[in-house]
Each structure stands twice: as structure tokens, then as C-alpha cells.
Amino acid sequence: MDHPLQCDCGTLRGHVAETHKATRALCYCKDCQAYANALGKAGVLDTYGGTSIVATPPRYVRLTDGLDQLACLSLSPKGLLRWYARCCDTPIANTPRNPKVPYVGLVDRCLVHGEPSLEASFGPIRAVLQTASARGHVAGTPLRNGVAILRLVRTMIVAKLTGAHRPTPFFDEAGEPVIAPAVLSKEERERATRGE
Ligand SMILES: [Zn+2]
Numbered sequence: 102m103d104h105p106l107q108c109d110c111g112t113l114r115g116h117v118a119e120t121h122k123a124t125r126a127l128c129y130c131k132d133c134q135a136y137a138n139a140l141g142k143a144g145v146l147d148t149y150g151g152t153s154i155v156a157t158p159p160r161y162v163r164l165t166d167g168l169d170q171l172a173c174l175s176l177s178p179k180g181l182l183r184w185y186a187r188c189c190d191t192p193i194a195n196t197p198r199n200p201k202v203p204y205v206g207l208v209d210r211c212l213v214h215g216e217p218s219l220e221a222s223f224g225p226i227r228a229v230l231q232t233a234s235a236r237g238h239v240a241g242t243p244l245r246n247g248v249a250i251l252r253l254v255r256t257m258i259v260a261k262l263t264g265a266h267r268p269t270p271f272f273d274e275a276g277e278p279v280i281a282p283a284v285l286s287k288e289e290r291e292r293a294t295r296g297e
């Protein structure tokens with residue numbers, strides 16, 4: 102099954118293929134909160150500062166329209182690459198800097214919420230991460246969902262062994278990001294972390 106993806110203004114569009122291979126997670130880490138704050142987009146974080154993520158290998162992420170609007174920032178020189186649509190500051194995805202790691206964490210804000218629902222496409226949220234930095238008490242990953250996380254890790258290992266970190270919309274043939282990331286200064290990072 103495919104699930105549609107688009108930025109708020111509809112310029113950047115695409116879809117996620119093989120939705121059953123993806124795993125949903127909720128991340129409360131400070132960096133995900135700072136990224137949402139840096140973009141200044143409402144409705145990315147939940148009440149407790151959580152970002153809902155759909156994790157999948159990059160070959161299942163297809164960007165079909167508005168690729169010239171794809172932009173990238175990073176909170177620090179070694180931080181994750183945090184992709185967004187510059188036309189309307191919609192967060193799109195996080196990727197590691199190493200192009201050989203077959204992981205994309207799509208920010209579910211850019212996935213179309215409608216028919217099919219995220220639950221129908223990707224299943225329930227399986228993992229709740231970094232709850233120590235949530236703005237309030239949040240329960241962590243239920244034990245039974247550990248299996249789903251192992252499944253994600255297995256999907257990534259298989260993807261890596263089979264060279265399936267390609268194709269990817271985020272890196273070129275040489276393994277460089279398609280857009281050079283704008284790295285926040287220390288001051289900008291601190292402001293974003295504080296939510297200013
Ligand atoms: Zn847009």
C-alpha cells in the first residue's frame with residue numbers, strides 16, 4: 102500500500118510505498134522539539150513535546166513534485182539531517198548523516214491525515230522514545246512493542262545488507278545530501294531548544 106505525503110501548501114509531494122514495512126514511534130527528545138521550534142510550525146509537537154515519526158528504509162520514500170523546495174537543517178555539525186519543505190516550513194523527515202544507514206524517520210505532520218488513516222497504513226504507534234525529556238509524565242514503550250522495534254531494526258539490517266539504502270531522495274550518487282544542510286549556530290540551537 103502507498104500513503105500520500107505532502108507539505109502544507111501542497112508544492113512538495115510524494116508517497117511512502119510498502120507501508121507495512123514502516124514502524125511508528127513517538128519521540129520526546131530535546132532535538133526533535135528544537136527542530137519543530139526552529140521551523141516554527143504549529144501542530145508538529147503533541148501536548149508533551151512529542152513528535153510522531155514513521156520510520157522506514159529510504160527506498161520506500163518517493164518525492165514526486167516540488168523537489169526544489171526540499172531544504173535541510175541540522176542542529177549541530179554532527180547532528181541528524183532534518184529535512185523540510187522551504188515553501189511552507191513543513192517538516193518532512195530525519196535521516197542520519199551517513200547515507201549508508203537505511204533509515205528515514207518521516208515526521209507524520211507531512212503524511213496526509215485522512216483516508217487511509219495513518220493507523221490503517223502504518224499500524225499503531227509501537228515505540229515511545231526519550232520520555233525523560235517530555236513536558237510531563239509520558240509512559241514509555243510497552244514491553245510487547247519491543248518486538249516491533251526489533252522488526253524495524255531487522256528491516257534496516259536487511260536493507261543495508263542488500264544495498265537497499267538506495268534509491269533515496271535525500272542523497273546523491275556520491276552519497277552527499279542533495280541540499281547542503283544549514284547548521285544552526287550555538288545561539289540558534291539554544292533558542293530553538295528553549296522554544297523561542
Ligand atoms: Zn509547501
Ligand SMILES: [Zn+2]
Nearest residue numbers: 128129130133
Ligand atoms: Zn527525537
